[in-house]
Amino acid sequence: MSAPRCAVLLCADGPLVVRGPVTVEDEQGAVHTSERSVVALCRCGLSAQRPWCDGTHKRAGASGG
Ligand code: FES
Structure with a gap:
């Protein structure tokens, strides 16, 4: 049995x-x-929920890179 695959999308x-x-x-x-x-x-x-994004980047106008 192979390991499950995951995909990562970088959001600007x-x-x-x-x-x-x-x-x-x-x-x-x-x-x-x-x-x-x-x-x-x-x-x-x-984010107050790190490591998960809670949407704060939008309100703060922050750039995640
Ligand atoms: S809150 Fe940090 S990337 Fe969304």
Whole structure:
């Protein structure tokens, strides 16, 4: 059985959109999991729900890169 595939979409001035259930380990070693079919990862650092994007980048006019 092969590992499930995932796809990552880079959104201009926004998050990384990941298709597929994901596990994210942050810089402190905390593990965050999501079983959703699509998740958005914060790139701007402003989300209150990190590592997930909560849309704050739009209100703040932040650029995620
Ligand atoms: S990229 Fe959306 S809140 Fe940071």
